[in-house]
Amino acid sequence: MAEKRLDSVRLQNIAQAYGQSAALMSAVELGLFTKVSQGAETIDQIASALDIHPTNAERLVTMCAAMDLLAVENGRYRNAPDVERFLVEGSPRYAGAWMLFTKPGWGEWGRLTDHLRNKDLSVMGDITDYTVDDARRYHKATFSIGLGAGRRFVRQVDLSKRNKILDLGGGSGAYCIAAATAHPHIRATVFDLPPVATVASEFIAENGVSDRVAAQAGDFTADPFPTDADVVIMASNLPMYGRDMIQTVIGKAYEALLPGGEMHLIGETLNDDRAGPIGPAYWGLGQATQDTLGLAHSEADCVGYFTNAGFQNVQVHAFVEGSLSRVCGFKPV
Numbered sequence: 001m002a003e004k005r006l007d008s009v010r011l012q013n014i015a016q017a018y019g020q021s022a023a024l025m026s027a028v029e030l031g032l033f034t035k036v037s038q039g040a041e042t043i044d045q046i047a048s049a050l051d052i053h054p055t056n057a058e059r060l061v062t063m064c065a066a067m068d069l070l071a072v073e074n075g076r077y078r079n080a081p082d083v084e085r086f087l088v089e090g091s092p093r094y095a096g097a098w099m100l101f102t103k104p105g106w107g108e109w110g111r112l113t114d115h116l117r118n119k120d121l122s123v124m125g126d127i128t129d130y131t132v133d134d135a136r137r138y139h140k141a142t143f144s145i146g147l148g149a150g151r152r153f154v155r156q157v158d159l160s161k162r163n164k165i166l167d168l169g170g171g172s173g174a175y176c177i178a179a180a181t182a183h184p185h186i187r188a189t190v191f192d193l194p195p196v197a198t199v200a201s202e203f204i205a206e207n208g209v210s211d212r213v214a215a216q217a218g219d220f221t222a223d224p225f226p227t228d229a230d231v232v233i234m235a236s237n238l239p240m241y242g243r244d245m246i247q248t249v250i251g252k253a254y255e256a257l258l259p260g261g262e263m264h265l266i267g268e269t270l271n272d273d274r275a276g277p278i279g280p281a282y283w284g285l286g287q288a289t290q291d292t293l294g295l296a297h298s299e300a301d302c303v304g305y306f307t308n309a310g311f312q313n314v315q316v317h318a319f320v321e322g323s324l325s326r327v328c329g330f331k332p333v
Helices: 009-015 018-030 032-037 043-050 054-066 081-086 103-109 112-117 125-129 132-156 174-182 194-206 243-256 278-290 299-309
Strands: 070-073 076-079 164-168 187-192 213-217 231-235 262-267 312-320 324-330
Touching: 018 032, 018 054, 032 043, 032 054, 032 076, 032 081, 043 054, 054 070, 076 081, 103 112, 103 278, 112 278, 125 278, 132 174, 132 194, 132 231, 132 262, 132 312, 132 324, 164 174, 164 243, 174 187, 174 194, 174 213, 174 231, 187 194, 194 213, 231 243, 243 262, 243 299, 262 299, 299 312, 299 324
Parallel strands: 164 187, 164 231, 187 213, 231 262
Antiparallel strands: 070 076, 262 324, 312 324
8 A cells, every 4th residue: 555645734734723723712702602502503593693794604613613613414503512511601610711811822922933032031921010900810711710620629639637728829719719618627828929819819708718718928939838738739830930940849838838748739741751742732832922931841840849859659640631630749747
C-alpha cells in the first residue's frame, strides 16, 4: 500500500483554530445554546431567537456543528451533551462566563511573538495592579467552575479530622466555601492579594460561611503565612509562577503547616515527558502574554518541589483527567 502523502491540512486547522474560539465565544454571548435548548431547532428559528440575519445564523451553527458543539439531523439542531450541561443559561452548572474568561487577552495572543522576544520578565505580571473591580469581574467568571472544583476536592480528600485550611491565592474562596459547607467544624483562611481578599469576603458572605471562613490580605510570594492550619491548598495558579517561586511557596507552606498537616497543590500539570496535555501547555504559554516567569510544570516537577521542601508520602492524583492533577504531601508529626 502506498504511503499516505503528507499535506498541510492539520497545520492549517491549527493556524485557523482562533476561529473555533471565536465561534464558541460568540455562541455563548448570543445565547445560541440556551435558545436551542429552549426549542429553536432550525436556522430560521435560531435566527429569530438570536435576532440575527439567517445567513449569519447559518454560518454560526454550521461552525458549531463542525466543532461537535451542535448535532444536526434533517436540518434540526440540538446541543451536544456537554454543551447542554454547561452552556445553557439558568443551569446550576452554567459555565458561560468561564468560556469567556480568556477573551480579554485575545489581542495579546496576537502579539505572542513580540512577547516571546521580551527578556524582561517579572514574577507576577500585572496581577499586582488589580483593583477590586478587576478582581470582582475575574472571580465572577471563575466562581462556578471553582466551586465545582472545590466540591470535587471535598469528595476526594478526607477532611473529617482536620480543623483549619489555609488556601494560598484562594481567589473567590470557592475551595474553602465548599469545605466549610460540607464540614461544619472546618475553619479556613483565604490568603490572597488585598483586592482579591475584599472580593473573597463577598463570596464567603453570600454563601453563608462568614462565621468560619475569613479572607486575609497578603502576597503569598513575599509575605509570611498564618501558622495555625493543618491543611494547605494551592489551586489553579500553578502556571502563573516559575520553578523557583513554586519551590519557595511550597517550602513556606511546609514551614507554616502544623506537624502532621498536609498540602494539596491542584494545577494544570504536564506529563513527565512534557509533551502534553495541551491544556497545561496552553496556560504555561499564556504567561508569555503577561511577560512573567510562569510556565507549565510537570507532575514530576511538582513531586520534586514537595520532596525538596521536606514533605513525605508525596502522591499524585488525577483531579480532572487530562486537565488538572492533585499533588499532595504530608508534614511529619
